[in-house]
Amino acid sequence: MSVDGPAATFRRRGRIVVVGASLAGLRAAETLREEGFTGTLTMVGDEPREPYDRPPLSKQVLLGKTPADGTALPRRRAIDAEWRLGVAATGLDLTEKRVRLADGQEVAFDRLLIATGTRARPWPRDAEADLDGVFVLRTSDDAARLDRRLAAGPRRVLVIGAGFTGSEVASACRERGLEVTVAERGPAPLVGALGGVIGAVAAELQREHGVDLRCCITVTALEGDPAGRLRRAHLSDGTALDVDVAVIALGAMRNTEWLAGSGLGAGPRGVACDAGCRAFDVHGIVTDDIFVAGDVARSPHPLFGYQFLSLEHWGNAVAQAEVAAHNMISAGPDRRPHLWVPAFWSAQFGVNIKSVGVPPMGEEIAVTQGSLAGRRFAAAYGFQGRVIAAVTFDHARWIDFYRERIEAAAPFPPDFTGVDRPPEGIRPVSADFPDPALPTHGPTVTLSGYSPSDRRLTFTPARA
Amino acid sequence: MTSGTLLYQITDYANRADPYPLYAELRRTPVARQDDGVYAVSTYWEISSLLHDPRLSSDARNRVPLADGSLPPDPEEDSTLPPSFLRLDPPEHDRMRRLATRPFGPPNCPRRIHDMYGELTRMVSGLIDGLDGREQADIVDDFAYPFPVMVICNLLGVPHQDEARFHGWADAIVSGLDPNPAEGPAERQRVAQQARTELGGYLAGLIEEHRRAPGHDMLSALATEAGPDGRMSQLELITTAVLLLIAGHETTVNLITNGTLTLLRHPEILDRLRADPGLAVPLVEELLRYEPPVQLLPQRTALADIDVAGTLIPKGSPVWLMLASGNRDPRRFADADRFDPGRRDNQHLGFGSGIHYCFGAPLARLEAQIALTELARRLVNPSLVADPPPYRQNPVLRGPRHLPVAFDGLATRF
Numbered sequence: 086m087s088v089d090g091p092a093a094t095f096r097r098r099g100r101i102v103v104v105g106a107s108l109a110g111l112r113a114a115e116t117l118r119e120e121g122f123t124g125t126l127t128m129v130g131d132e133p134r135e136p137y138d139r140p141p142l143s144k145q146v147l148l149g150k151t152p153a154d155g156t157a158l159p160r161r162r163a164i165d166a167e168w169r170l171g172v173a174a175t176g177l178d179l180t181e182k183r184v185r186l187a188d189g190q191e192v193a194f195d196r197l198l199i200a201t202g203t204r205a206r207p208w209p210r211d212a213e214a215d216l217d218g219v220f221v222l223r224t225s226d227d228a229a230r231l232d233r234r235l236a237a238g239p240r241r242v243l244v245i246g247a248g249f250t251g252s253e254v255a256s257a258c259r260e261r262g263l264e265v266t267v268a269e270r271g272p273a274p275l276v277g278a279l280g281g282v283i284g285a286v287a288a289e290l291q292r293e294h295g296v297d298l299r300c301c302i303t304v305t306a307l308e309g310d311p312a313g314r315l316r317r318a319h320l321s322d323g324t325a326l327d328v329d330v331a332v333i334a335l336g337a338m339r340n341t342e343w344l345a346g347s348g349l350g351a352g353p354r355g356v357a358c359d360a361g362c363r364a365f366d367v368h369g370i371v372t373d374d375i376f377v378a379g380d381v382a383r384s385p386h387p388l389f390g391y392q393f394l395s396l397e398h399w400g401n402a403v404a405q406a407e408v409a410a411h412n413m414i415s416a417g418p419d420r421r422p423h424l425w426v427p428a429f430w431s432a433q434f435g436v437n438i439k440s441v442g443v444p445p446m447g448e449e450i451a452v453t454q455g456s457l458a459g460r461r462f463a464a465a466y467g468f469q470g471r472v473i474a475a476v477t478f479d480h481a482r483w484i485d486f487y488r489e490r491i492e493a494a495a496p497f498p499p500d501f502t503g504v505d506r507p508p509e510g511i512r513p514v515s516a517d518f519p520d521p522a523l524p525t526h527g528p529t530v531t532l533s534g535y536s537p538s539d540r541r542l543t544f545t546p547a548r549a
Numbered sequence: 550m551t552s553g554t555l556l557y558q559i560t561d562y563a564n565r566a567d568p569y570p571l572y573a574e575l576r577r578t579p580v581a582r583q584d585d586g587v588y589a590v591s592t593y594w595e596i597s598s599l600l601h602d603p604r605l606s607s608d609a610r611n612r613v614p615l616a617d618g619s620l621p622p623d624p625e626e627d628s629t630l631p632p633s634f635l636r637l638d639p640p641e642h643d644r645m646r647r648l649a650t651r652p653f654g655p656p657n658c659p660r661r662i663h664d665m666y667g668e669l670t671r672m673v674s675g676l677i678d679g680l681d682g683r684e685q686a687d688i689v690d691d692f693a694y695p696f697p698v699m700v701i702c703n704l705l706g707v708p709h710q711d712e713a714r715f716h717g718w719a720d721a722i723v724s725g726l727d728p729n730p731a732e733g734p735a736e737r738q739r740v741a742q743q744a745r746t747e748l749g750g751y752l753a754g755l756i757e758e759h760r761r762a763p764g765h766d767m768l769s770a771l772a773t774e775a776g777p778d779g780r781m782s783q784l785e786l787i788t789t790a791v792l793l794l795i796a797g798h799e800t801t802v803n804l805i806t807n808g809t810l811t812l813l814r815h816p817e818i819l820d821r822l823r824a825d826p827g828l829a830v831p832l833v834e835e836l837l838r839y840e841p842p843v844q845l846l847p848q849r850t851a852l853a854d855i856d857v858a859g860t861l862i863p864k865g866s867p868v869w870l871m872l873a874s875g876n877r878d879p880r881r882f883a884d885a886d887r888f889d890p891g892r893r894d895n896q897h898l899g900f901g902s903g904i905h906y907c908f909g910a911p912l913a914r915l916e917a918q919i920a921l922t923e924l925a926r927r928l929v930n931p932s933l934v935a936d937p938p939p940y941r942q943n944p945v946l947r948g949p950r951h952l953p954v955a956f957d958g959l960a961t962r963f
Contacts, residue, residue, distance in 0.1 A: 454603055455640065463603075482904045485601040502853040502864075503603030505639035 105200030106130025109379030153229035218315030251334030281517025442474030467497030652770030701797025706766025803948025837899025
């Protein structure tokens with residue numbers, strides 16, 4: 086062992102494999118090099134192209150303003166990596182420290198970063214999902230295909246699911262002058278992420294922009310013609326719609342199947358890790374050399390009762406990747422926690438939506454600035470007498486203030502006198518989130534604390 | 550303000566050339582109460598936080614009398630014109646600013662500033678050509694002042710030949726912003742208000758002309774085009790025009806002049822800029838941190854009791870946000886007193902932050918980038934004739950009054 090310790094030796098000569106070549110994987114790789122890692126770096130990605138940005142796919146790309154292959158992520162620096170693109174990881178051997186790839190090869194590592202993210206939840210019936218005209222929207226190829234089809238001028242587009250992606254797709258369709266129907270299982274758009282009070286505002290917004298919004302409804306079947314082209318959709322209220330295009334926007338699934346049987350604490354909710362991004366094994370023991378970052382990670386957060394949070398947020402992917410990379414090449418005492426306050430944004434129907442904190446944890450909501458009626462407002466969510474989250478519609482520049490309130494566990498309802506106070510004063514009402522046991526499109530923040538359905542091991546306490 | 554306090558020393562003209570050691574001292578008390586009841590906030594995180602705090606108002610009508618019973622001076626008060634959006638809170642502020650943005654920037658005019666690149670480059674080249682045959686120039690009078698004035702006139706649709714008329718008004722209005730003038734504040738206020746009224750009258754006539762025969766300028770668009778928020782009233786239009794004209798006059802001048810001064814004090818960076826015009830982008834950002842043209846915001850008022858860094862700012866208190874001090878806060882920026890255009894993490898307060906974030910930032914950036922790149926490229930062996938140069942009186946909009954520079958002729962234009 087060298088005089089400056091194993092961490093320094095690892096920095097010089099270690100082997101790091103990053104599985105997942107998207108935002109989190111790329112930023113982690115850049116951070117590793119930035120902080121002086123000079124060993125070998127392998128980037129594994131199942132898509133054939135280099136890392137690109139996804140937020141524009143449901144916005145500028147669907148509006149035809151940016152080509153789907155024009156969203157490459159800007160590089161912060163050269164990363165001098167071996168790229169294994171177009172080949173998915175299929176397994177992990179924790180004992181031998183090897184990642185198995187779809188092409189039968191294996192890559193050995195000293196430390197591994199798992200950043201495999203999420204994929205679009207597909208339409209549950211394969212035959213219907215395969216119809217020409219049925220789309221999901223997750224990858225650059227998805228966006229290119231959908232953009233081409235929208236440009237061809239379909240008579241009507243059906244969007245299934247009114248979460249953020251579905252709402253953004255509907256918005257883009259309207260901006261292109263297309264007829265669009267949105268079918269949502271829940272009582273309003275965005276209701277899983279922001280609750281019913283804000284959902285009602287989102288619903289008005291959609292209807293005002295000419296969306297045929299149908300809530301509390303499911304699509305029971307997609308019907309094709311003999312040539313295999315989508316022609317009709319059947320709804321749970323017994324009606325049918327003639328549509329040429331259906332966009333399945335039912336949320337995301339975490340890419341953890343390849344870790345099945347590896348011994349890591351990985352499942353449908355993601356890979357559990359500690360605040361330092363170190364993965365847990367199935368026994369809840371923290372691993373030393375396996376790290377997780379981005380949409381696929383779920384980690385405990387002190388601000389939110391130490392519940393495990395999985396976040397499908399752009400900023401989280403970047404921040405978590407940076408912490409994971411730093412910790413991968415640092416000795417114990419130099420490691421940092423990833424204590425990100427969840428934050429995300431959306432743009433739809435001409436409105437800029439931003440949120441901080443964990444809205445689905447909120448029991449109550451109070452508009453603190455502006456007004457719901459004017460669609461320009463800031464609102465705070467309360468949980469057990471403190472501010473737990475906030476959302477803004479076209480009021481984004483105030484968001485830092487609310488983030489600070491959340492970090493400081495400021496009292497709810499908020500008691501401050503400020504500019505742009507609602508004329509009727511600050512009045513808390515129920516935030517009106519649907520029963521989490523009922524399925525709807527998923528929120529972008531998932532709370533995944535203890536759940537009996539997760540228990541796969543038999544608990545056998547040691548005898549005294 | 551009681552003489553002898555740090556804030557007084559900072560606003561005292563004697564310390565204009567280098568207020569930074571005083572800022573460093575001020576930061577030892579992040580929220581410092583002055584004897585007259587003003588709270589000076591000097592550290593980065595506290596300023597940044599207050600700029601996003603809805604409990605802090607920009608509307609002078611929320612002020613309460615100071616300890617001595619007087620109201621803090623306000624140059625826009627008692628004017629026949631209503632306050633500009635810079636001095637309003639939401640929702641009025643938001644509506645006015647949205648209306649002003651329509652013909653200026655995104656989403657309606659996303660490329661307007663970008664498309665001015667060629668025009669700005671031609672103006673800069675023309676002004677530098679005008680120095681041909683000379684061995685010395687005053688960067689302020691010969692270059693840094695006329696350039697932004699030409700730009701704002703073109704953008705707004707104000708005839709450039711009227712410049713001499715509104716130069717005087719602009720000067721008087723800006724003097725009124727000086728929180729600690731050498732002469733009696735009352736007289737300054739009176740002159741500033743009168744200038745503002747006269748400038749308003751001049752612009753009212755101009756707006757009428759544009760309404761009858763619209764061109765492609767901002768005043769024409771503001772006077773004739775309506776958006777979802779409708780149109781500005783005549784008085785709103787005039788106050789907005791006054792604001793944009795003054796801001797276009799008085800801030801970029803200092804950015805370009807401070808930039809030239811800083812580059813001449815760091816010849817190795819000047820050489821790098823000459824070799825690599827791409828350096829202009831991070832260089833201007835670093836300038837906005839290191840020598841911001843707007844040094845402080847002396848016009849906020851607490852609407853509630855606000856606890857900042859352990860100090861309670863009582864409701865109604867005037868609050869001064871010391872942007873230039875926050876920009877040099879060592880808890881935020883490593884090696885904060887070093888001018889380093891290579892700085893990676895540079896979220897400075899040069900343009901403020903929050904809802905009043907500088908409206909003209911994209912234009913100011915482009916003007917400074919082009920101006921400094923061209924000066925670096927074309928002035929052969931430039932050197933400072935006086936260091937420090939003579940400064941302008943104003944501590945808020947701080948910059949040299951003159952910047953004499955010697956050089957050995959001009960390099961050819963491309």
